[in-house]
Amino acid sequence: MTMMLFSRSERDTPRESAPSPLRRRGGLIAALDVGTTKVACFIARADDDGSVPRLLGIGHHRSRGVRGGRVASPDEVEVAIRTALESAEDMAGERVDGVVVAVTGGAPESQRIDVEMDVSGHEVRDADVRRILSCVGQHPLEADRELIHCIPVGYTLDGTDSILDPRGMYGERLGARIHLVAAASGPLRNLTSVIERCKLDVDGLVAAPYAAGLASLVEDERDLGATVIDMGGGTTSVAVFLGGHVIHVGVIGVGGGHVTNDIAQGLSTPLANAERLKTMYGGTLASPADAREILRVPLVGEDEDQPSLEIPRSYLVQIIQPRVEETLELVRAHLEAAGVDRIAGRRAVLTGGASQLPGVRELAEQILDKQVRPGRPMRLRGLADSVAGPAFATCAGLLSHAVQDHVERPILDDPPRAGGVLGPVSRIGRWLKENF
Template sequence: MATERTIAALDIGSTKICCFIAKVTDAGRIRVTGMSHHASAGVRGGVLVDMEAAYRAILAAVHAAEQMAGATIDQVIASVAGPHMTSKQLLREMVIGGGAIRDLDLRRLLQDARNSVDLEDRMLVHAIPVGYSVDGGPLLREPRGMHGQTLGVKMHLVTANRAAVQNVATCISRCHLTVSDLAIAPYAAGLSALVEDEKDLGAVVIDMGGGTTSFCVFYEGAAVHADCVPVGGHHVTSDIARGLSTPLNHAERLKTLYGSAVPAASDDRDLLDAPQVGEEDDASSNRVPKSFLVSIIQARIEETFELVKRRLDGSGAAGLAGQRVVLTGGASQLPGVREVASRTLGKQVRHGRPLGVSGLAEATGGPAFATAAGLLHFAVDDRGEAKSAAVPQSAAEGGFFTRMGGWFRENF
């Protein structure tokens, strides 16, 4: 009889905080039983800046997801984002003595490679094996059973600022949850939104959030590079607010209802009301042509993809990225973003949606929820990563009585 286990994902972004609770079968099938998304607070540019506000937003999202699932969770896979993450390659080799390569040899090699990294004030989030070599030969995906004197590995390492990750872990632990693992947002989005052929042939996942736009390059089934630029959907809103001298909430409304990154022939004829900052009288609203709004949005979206292209070209991974770009994240849903991305990057572009996950409603099955769904995929299959128990936990995280004491301190 098939058994199921419960897993949970927590995507902490600058715009929204999303929690997915799912059941996983022995065969690896994922079925979402509870989900919730809550307006983010205390997070700016992918970095936690207000512990109390973030704690309350996370608690609200987790509580609503638990109510929907009819279950209580005690640990989550959490996302990491922000410009503080770095990506690099590592080559490591080990003598194995001529016998057949065993699982033990692979585990020793991966752990040795992980332990060789000089982290200082940083934390190793991912240690992804890109490929293995036997006696200095070409990279292989699966070296088990092969004979050789030496076994090597090429690894993709992603590190993050330890203090930034510690702040997130501490905030989550205040909700009486343990961070069982971490994954960077664009990598998780790629696990969810890419098909296997895209992962093999080469593709770039660009995750467009509110505070940052991060991207991850996949090639031959593995993530080979990741980076982030500190520009996102909030910057588009701020540009509109400044350009039209309108409050931020009205700028967000104009962007959502009428915004586009590509001009249309009728834009000069369509007039929009833009209330002025500090004015209480509706009669003082400016009427501006839609073309002005579109020009503001277009300039910022083009700049975003130019920054991504510059980072990608400078990384050395552009040649592996192929001709496919998959857009995820809430900011990617703005009309015209796909066309601007295709023109700026010179690649084929599509929107990515969560794949391989059942139980999602139409409203939660779009690009904005690819990262949360990808965290569930990562919980089921970490694709051979070298693991360690290095996820920082708060001192508040402990046994039952410790957690109960924390609850009383929070509420009385």
């Protein structure tokens, strides 16, 4: 999971009324990626004109207590978040507070709906766009799910479709095609609780593969169509972009950690050594030289002075390849079931730490029948080489998300209040604010 944080001089002082969560005072923004294998924090500053953010601080720490994108041990997650956050704050010389969480846990799912309303022939204004997004409230979610995104992917006006921005146009009926993303409430509440224990506020939610796509896709890929596959430690998440918008997201419960477990079980070696073997010698495609390269593998429970197991590197590849193939086949099946496998074209971009295994790109091209490239963070100034790889795409994408002007949550009316004379007054005030 991933989070975005914003500045405040003293974390424990009372909170004042703040501007929009995506634009805090001073332009200071930060991203915190809480994954199964690592916690990473970026702190950056964006200018008022919404230009590319400039990176100020970096912090990362080994993640503990997260399983499959869900909080499994709140105490361990809290320690990891605090450590990574403090390292980034010390480098940046700033304090951060409010968070926007990028979700992989809770099985985020997409739904597309069409809504329409009467605008009576007048000019379409900001208030009309807000009202049509609030029509999402007429399509209730399941009781145990929470809305993450409400993204308009296109508008219609009197039957004319393919309108990108209807404001300033005239018509009788305004329609919108909206992409909704919702996730299970329980995992979100658990993560929110840990964040609050770190003296941080939760200002919103962002789907992790959506953020990864914002960081790694060029403009033509977002317009013409591309699939982002974010291969993390506990999950593999997917985002499909088309026409400049994200039109589908989903999460598959298999990631790089499953490869590590397969190695540990197959070779009877400790998990730490299995991760080392995967990182240093792992791969997904066999070569003739693999049989001649011998690896020493310590066994679980054996003393250091005991003889190690010796295996050819080809045996390690034989363990890794089936799991990576299974992961990519699950991605393909997910895209086909959602009906988005072909509409976004034949372009795919790989992000996430598990995508860095040698041969993953070639294997993805074979299984997905797409042109595949590695995705690296873009649109961020001052990015060090050590954090410029696919594993940090989500952090960078959250920074890009923060400086964009977009409406991705419905603005619903306030709940009715019982009695009193202020009810009609507040309704009149809201009408004046929306129309003048």
